[in-house]
Amino acid sequence: DAGVIQSPRHEVTEMGQEVTLRCKPISGHDYLFWYRQTMMRGLELLIYFNNNVPIDDSGMPEDRFSAKMPNASFSTLKIQPSEPRDSAVYFCASSLTQGTDTQYFGPGTRLTVL
């Protein structure tokens, strides 16, 4: 398996623009997680899905952030409008179940908002 795939790997945009991050989980994994990592706050869970349904979005910072999972092989995280404080590395991870199963992380998208 190719592992978790994320695109783009790097994104530079200007404040106020819409940003869409994409993720393809490992085939057969039922859970998908979106994380954000910064030096100040470390690795934070934003939202996770089970079987394409959002289960917990309590980590989503504000209404500017939204996430969707239209099917088992694709998810998006959208920021509209983007702000400089959104600059971070955004990771997508997937796992087979949420029991003892390991979460496998994608390579991340490094977002810079100018």
Added chain:
Amino acid sequence: GQNIDQPTEMTATEGAIVQINCTYQTSGFNGLFWYQQHAGEAPTFLSYNVLDGLEEKGRFSSFLSRSKGYSYLLLKELQMKDSASYLCAVRIKAAGNKLTFGGGTRVLVKP
């Protein structure tokens, strides 16, 4: 909420042993993970503990004491490639089994 503490940075010599401690305060504990993250890369799974005791995997071992809210990751026979951040993450059953990560410990291995 959950409080997870680990040292910010540690330095060790190639061939030596380093122990990275992680303490947590939470209710509904349902397992502890250690991840390794090289600079500019994604976290990768190292170990999982849910019961008290030591889990050994080659040069890496992880220990858990649930009563003390304490875990450590032991890295033996350090190699230069072990220079990375090591993240402790706690799973809470009441929180839907999602993971909460500590801030990470940056380990620098010197020749």
